[in-house]
Amino acid sequence: MQRMPNAIQLTDLSHDELVGLYAYPAGPSAPYVRVNFVSSIDGAVSVDGRSGGLGTPADKLVFRILRDLADVVVVGAGTARTENYGAAHTDSTLRTRLWHHGFGGDPDGAPPRIAVVSAGAALDPASKLFTDTGARPIIITTAAAPAENKAGLIDAGAEVIEAGDATVTPAQLRDTLEKLHLRRVLCEGGPALFGDLITAQAVDELCLTISPMLVAGSEQRIAVSPNAMPTPMNCRHLLFADDGTILTRWERCHTR
DSSP states (O other), rough: OOOOOOOEEEEGGGGHHHHTOOOOOOSOSSEEEEEEEEEEOOOOOOOBBBGGGGGOOOEEEEEEEHHHOOOOEEEEEHHHHHHOOOOOOHHHHHHHHHTTTTTTSTOOOOOEEEEOOOTTOOTTTSSHHHSSSSSSEEEEEESSSSSHHHHHHHHHHHHHEEEEEOOOOOHHHHHHHTTTTOOOEEEEOOOHHHHHHHHHHHEEEEEEEESOOOOOOOOSSSSOOOOOOOOOEEEEEEEOOOOOOEOOOEOOOOOO
16 A cells, blocks of 8 residues: 655745656656646536636646646647647746756746647637747647648648647657657646546656535546546645645556
């Protein structure tokens, strides 16, 4: 039986200590996939279709730190559309400092890139993802996606990469990120992409925020898939905010 870590009060930690608790493994030799989600106490992943309704100050603080640490933020096309994704805006000074300490970041303080997985390249070239000032977005798509869709996204400034014939599998996603030398991976959903990663045993870590809220309704859970893949996880830490938010970090158990 694993020993649960002691509960830590968020206010007892300095910003640097909090960053240290979320640091990626030093110098990963392959893409390390961290997934970040927020859910209500009763398991809802959103309110009225968007995750923002579950956000708390503590969740937003960790959300920013996770992006500061990452090389790339991966998201499914549906989530990118629903949440109106734009570029990742991070702390350039912190990212430079993190890089010098080997924790992630970027030597020049540049923000992580946004990579959207879309089998059909079905994204609006006029959306915030392509008009927001920031790092050039990556669209990971397929050979079967309509040529006009891909051409429109390229014209909008995206780097469009064909990773599969008709679908993008987790293995193809990881291979694409490896070729781009993007190894500190932060996946922000949605539930279908997370479910695919779980069934492919491609999730290294989950950062899950429990928002102190009951939602009910018909909102879906954080991961959905046609197939189940029970995956044992170790709890790395539990952080408690004064408003009742619980911040958890779970790491996949590796068989020796």
